[in-house]
Amino acid sequence: MSALTVTDLTVDYHQRGGGRLRAVDGLSFELEPGQTLALVGESGSGKSTVVRTLSRFVKPSSGRIALGGDAAQDAARRGRRAERRAYHKTLQLVFQDPFASLNPMHTVAHHLRRPLLLHGDHRRGAQLEAAVLDLLRSVNLTPAQDVARKHPHELSGGQRQRVAIARALATNPKVLLADEPVSMLDVSIRLEILGLLDRLKRDRDLALLYVTHDLATARHFSSQIMVMYRGEVVERGPSDRVILYPAHPYTQMLAAAAPDPARTRAQSAEARAQRIARRDGHGAERRESALDGGCRFRSRCPFAMDVCATRPPDLPTAEAGHVARCWLLEPRPTGASGAAS
Known part of the structure; x- marks a missing residue:
């Protein structure tokens, strides 16, 4: 069963002075567990709108987004609120900017406790603190106890992005959306973060949608590539073929x-x-x-x-x-x- 199925997704924006801008036009794809699909295109191609729509920050004009798994289907039968909560538990987003995605007023531990309490079975106390430390270790932030006590401004950009990834993993998602996750990081640590995402995908059998404008990393870290231009997919196929033999x-x-x-x-x-x-x-x-x-x-x-x-x-x-x-x-x-x- 596909972890994520998108069918004929269309997103229109109303423009000042009348008229509509079609940001996404008839997008369809399936994302399997353990698969990385790269969505590639220049600025203005519609990549970020796709991510925002899949994350439910933007309401689609038409089309269907379906998450696989019995939990999502059961939640849908229990009502809209339960369905929304199950959706956000199953699908998580790693933001582009690690400097803006974490509240500077709170510690790392606070950022990880919130999703654990909201979506997990954890209670306050030793079990919750142990889960926080396990998340930090899973993204190679050690010693975990020291990192948990720090505030975001005490961390480097790469460390902040690792915290953001750990926060996304706190709900034990099945689908992970990575929206330009390394574009604001130093070149020297970009491969480390991408390698971490690739390892977590394999270890947790995640379905990963990797949004980027970088063809080199798209080829290296994904099995399939979709190329977008002005809201529509213009090319799709195995990564090596799309990059080596672009049609x-x-x-x-x-x-x-x-x-x-x-x-x-x-x-x-x-x-x-x-x-x-x-x-x-x-x-x-x-x-x-x-x-x-x-x-x-x-x-x-x-x-x-x-x-x-x-x-x-x-x-x-x-x-x-x-x-x-x-x-x-x-x-x-x-x-x-x-x-x-």
């Missing part, structure tokens, strides 16, 4: 822009020149939100055809294959013309 022009652009120590200076210069040519040839990267219908990436795409302006391409249905939403990969419809001038 959609947007994914190719992200891969070309990613740092690569093996890339020569000449290759990097050529790639930059190609990006500048694409930008200048398509209206200095004008916003696609002003376009009606068609492919949303066409104003930035070097391969745009006339059909791209009239009809949006589909994302083929596949259980475990590598798919991309692009007319280049589909049979051209009858009457479609060639490349746009």
Whole structure:
């Protein structure tokens, strides 16, 4: 049974002056226990809206979010309040900013006691304090007794993020959402935090949704990758195939822009020149939100055809294959013309 199933999720925001902005458009995926799925895209692609919607900070306009397991189903039958509590016990979020996610007025122990008391079977006393120390040890914060007494300002950024991860684990969740969990940390400790998340996923059989703009870590720490652009998935598949053989022009652009120590200076210069040519040839990267219908990436795409302006391409249905939403990969419809001038 899937730990998390998302079906046709759509999120619209009302804009000032009227109109709507579609931040997420028809998103569907399944997340299995023990699996890491990476959601990749640049700023404004809709990644954070997906996380906020799955965390119930944002109400979806349409679609369905379902957590697996008998506990969630039983809670749903007991009523809305019980269902919400079971939902947040089963699905937890690790925030992007470890400096803002912890209240500076309270100790580390206080931050861990709250979810244990709210969602667990712990009572105040020795059992609760032992559970706090166990959580700290599980994220390699030792000596646990000393760390528990500290306030967030006494910890480094990496230590704060470990505390945030421990707090998320306090409810014994089945699904963990990691929203850019290392983007605000020093480069030297990013791999440590990602390695910790990967170990906890395996030890606890967690379903992990890893949201990032970093293709390198997405490939290294996930088995599947979904690439988002302007609210919709444009490519999906096994991590190695998506990164090594990107099919959609947007994914190719992200891969070309990613740092690569093996890339020569000449290759990097050529790639930059190609990006500048694409930008200048398509209206200095004008916003696609002003376009009606068609492919949303066409104003930035070097391969745009006339059909791209009239009809949006589909994302083929596949259980475990590598798919991309692009007319280049589909049979051209009858009457479609060639490349746009």
